Amino acid sequence: MYDKIITTKLKDNNYKLTEQRAAVLDVMLANQGQHLSAEEVLYLAKKELPNIGIATVYRTLERFAAINILYKTMFAGDKYRYEFCNDRNHQHHHIICLDCGKITEVEDVLLNNLEHYLENQGYQVVDHDLKFYAYCPECKKK
Amino acid sequence: MYDKIITTKLKDNNYKLTEQRAAVLDVMLANQGQHLSAEEVLYLAKKELPNIGIATVYRTLERFAAINILYKTMFAGDKYRYEFCNDRNHQHHHIICLDCGKITEVEDVLLNNLEHYLENQGYQVVDHDLKFYAYCPECKKK
């Protein structure tokens, strides 16, 4: 039903897949590449499961993020947003348009150099988070 | 009294330096390299000006950030923190220790390459924000 990686992660963490959690997972899978807020996930999940509550959505997103099924981040101190986490976007580089707010992603391995440098300094780097605030090509034209 | 750059920025923006604003500025100048929350700024500013209120602190920090006297950022969705902004830390690269929470800074120009790449793609990059989540050398030993 779901990808093997997902079901494995769930099993490894003794994590029952209830219908509420499945609804949230469906929403996230159907919206890969999007950055959804909890409220947006609730709205979409209600189409599959009308009685699901906001508390369950928060709890589920939180736990999915904890086992790396989702990536949780915040842009510009607004509210948390969640995106489905596959290996391709493990390095989360985002470009946030200051005009239209659209969020696009950059793939890059440039930061590995910096991480190696920091590890030589004695740090143990766990994750990093890089955001560019910019005007996207469309808004720049205006 | 204050650095020429600061007074110029204030003047250029028609920004009166009241005693409340001076108190906030003093706190930020006395704590360069620190990342203070509004509440912490209030606490410190009260030593100079006991009647200053939290609303004024928020307003002042906000306006100082708007004219680039301060840099405003948020670590891990907690609360805003402010630091005095001089040319040296214009590129804000922070390392947040996942254990002790200590925040240190990295100077680096590596990201210029990435910015140039994005600008070739049609973006107009205004700012960027890079954070590393890591264990600092001291906490790594434990």
Add this chain to the structure above:
DNA sequence: AAACGCATGATAACGATTATCAAAATCAGA
């Protein structure tokens, strides 16, 4: 069936920030 544990949904509580508003301070012009 009984007892347990976990999940759920409603909603209260929280905490950081922002908005409101009357009072005080400051400024500009006569």
Add this chain to the structure above:
DNA sequence: TCTGATTTTGATAATCGTTATCATGCGTTT
């Protein structure tokens, strides 16, 4: 210097995303 307009301030109410609480329900194991 008076006077009226503008800005700033401090107290506090309001907002809003998120978390905590708690009674209820559901599944599993005795």
